[in-house]
Amino acid sequence: MMLRRLGSTGLVTAPIGLNAASFTLGCGTVDPIEAGAIVTQLLETASALIDITDLTGTGDVAVLVGRAVRGRRDNVVLASRGSARPGDITRACEAILRRLGTDHLDLYYLDRVDPRVPVEDSVGALAGLVSAGKVNHVGVSHVDAEQLRRAHAVHPVTVVAAEYSLLERYVEVEILPTARALGVGLAAYSPLARGLLTGALTSLDQLAANDYRRADPRFQPEAFSRARAVAEAAERLASGRHLSVGRLALTWLLAQGSDIVPVPGTRNLTHLEMNLTAAEVRLTPAEQAQLASLLDSPATRER
Numbered sequence: 001m002m003l004r005r006l007g008s009t010g011l012v013t014a015p016i017g018l019n020a021a022s023f024t025l026g027c028g029t030v031d032p033i034e035a036g037a038i039v040t041q042l043l044e045t046a047s048a049l050i051d052i053t054d055l056t057g058t059g060d061v062a063v064l065v066g067r068a069v070r071g072r073r074d075n076v077v078l079a080s081r082g083s084a085r086p087g088d089i090t091r092a093c094e095a096i097l098r099r100l101g102t103d104h105l106d107l108y109y110l111d112r113v114d115p116r117v118p119v120e121d122s123v124g125a126l127a128g129l130v131s132a133g134k135v136n137h138v139g140v141s142h143v144d145a146e147q148l149r150r151a152h153a154v155h156p157v158t159v160v161a162a163e164y165s166l167l168e169r170y171v172e173v174e175i176l177p178t179a180r181a182l183g184v185g186l187a188a189y190s191p192l193a194r195g196l197l198t199g200a201l202t203s204l205d206q207l208a209a210n211d212y213r214r215a216d217p218r219f220q221p222e223a224f225s226r227a228r229a230v231a232e233a234a235e236r237l238a239s240g241r242h243l244s245v246g247r248l249a250l251t252w253l254l255a256q257g258s259d260i261v262p263v264p265g266t267r268n269l270t271h272l273e274m275n276l277t278a279a280e281v282r283l284t285p286a287e288q289a290q291l292a293s294l295l296d297s298p299a300t301r302e303r
Contacts, residue, residue: 002279003047004258006185007158011107011137013077013261015254015279017049018042018272019189020061022265024054031267032064038272039068042076045276049077049187051161051263052096053111062099070101079107079159079187081141084114086125093129109139109161110151119147120154127155139187145174152182164188164260166234166249166291167196167218167227180259188253191262194218196227197249198271199235230294237290243281246271250278252291 003012023035042048054061062080069076080096082089093108108129110122119140129135140151141161151157160179162171164186171186179186194213195201204214204224213219218227231245238248246264253262266272283291 004185004261006187006259006261007137007156008183009137009156009158011077011158011185013047013049014045015261016045016250016276017051017077017187017261017263019263019265020050020052020065021054022267023061023064034267034269035064036068037269038266039065041269041272042276043069043072046075047077048075049079049107049261049263051079051081051187052100053079053081053109059095059099062096066100066102073102077106078102079109079139080105081109081111081139081161082126083111084117084119084122086117086121086128089122089125090129093134097134104133105135107137107139107159108135109141109159110143112142113147119143119150123151123154123157130155143175145178148175148178148184149182152184157182157184159185159187161187161189161263163190164253164256164262165191165193165197166252166294167193167230169295176257180257185259185261186257188260188262191250191253191264192246193227193231193249196224196231197234197246199231199238199245202228233294234291237287241281241287244274247274247278247281248291250275251281251283252288254279255283255288 004015005012050065052062052065082092108126110126113119126138137158138155139159139161140148140157148160162175164171176186192198204219207214217223234248235245238245250262264275
């Protein structure tokens with residue numbers, strides 16, 4: 001499996017990563033044994049990027065991943081995120097390192113820009129962690145193009161994390177061109193559109209009452225119907241190639257540039273294996289164009 005270089009600062013990863021936030025509550029019951037098996041299987045792929053950001057704040061994800069990578073730390077790229085306040089960034093990083101049982105993160109993101117905190121101050125705190133040897137590379141997430149430029153002026157940004165999929169292409173308007181001009185790679189989150197591009201979610205009735213997606217505008221009836229129409233068209237193309245639609249969607253995303261690494265979440269070992277094999281598929285120019293045309297134009301607003 002050919003490795004990818006994210007940004008110009010030397011971070012090299014496997015072409016498909018894992019968003020371990022999927023191990024937290026919100027999409028159903030978590031099986032810690034299968035979650036551990038997923039991380040263990042992923043370790044068979046050299047330099048796989050794992051984002052261990054814990055949306056519940058309990059630290060359970062870091063403990064689970066740390067246990068799975070023990071003794072194989074050099075074979076994985078570990079990433080996480082911190083809030084905008086400089087003191088919080090430092091304290092959160094130190095807590096994550098303790099839970100992981102390691103002395104450094106390969107990549108640490110500013111999760112979101114706080115309008116009360118200049119982005120320069122937040123990135124300055126991340127730069128301090130780099131100087132202290134606790135973080136190797138700086139990333140930013142949920143930023144616009146101007147914020148990315150301001151962050152990069154303080155300390156080289158290796159990766160910008162943003163949602164990117166066949167159904168969510170706002171990054172193509174400003175963020176991706178800006179990142180490429182600065183030499184910044186892209187970690188593509190929700191590359192399967194929170195299940196809309198897996199082929200498994202065909203009705204809103206499938207969502208549990210406590211599923212976080214019920215509050216997402218894209219999972220309201222009218223928006224969901226539009227997304228399903230796009231997904232069904234992609235499913236027909238995938239069927240013609242004898243592929244799952246999820247695998248096809250990841251393959252399309254990989255084809256958008258060698259500086260892009262999709263980071264899907266999963267709780268299923270079989271789904272992980274299918275995701276990883278997306279890097280082995282090649283699309284013809286006509287197939288790429290057909291997939292891109294499923295949406296009239298890239299979305300221009302961040303979700």
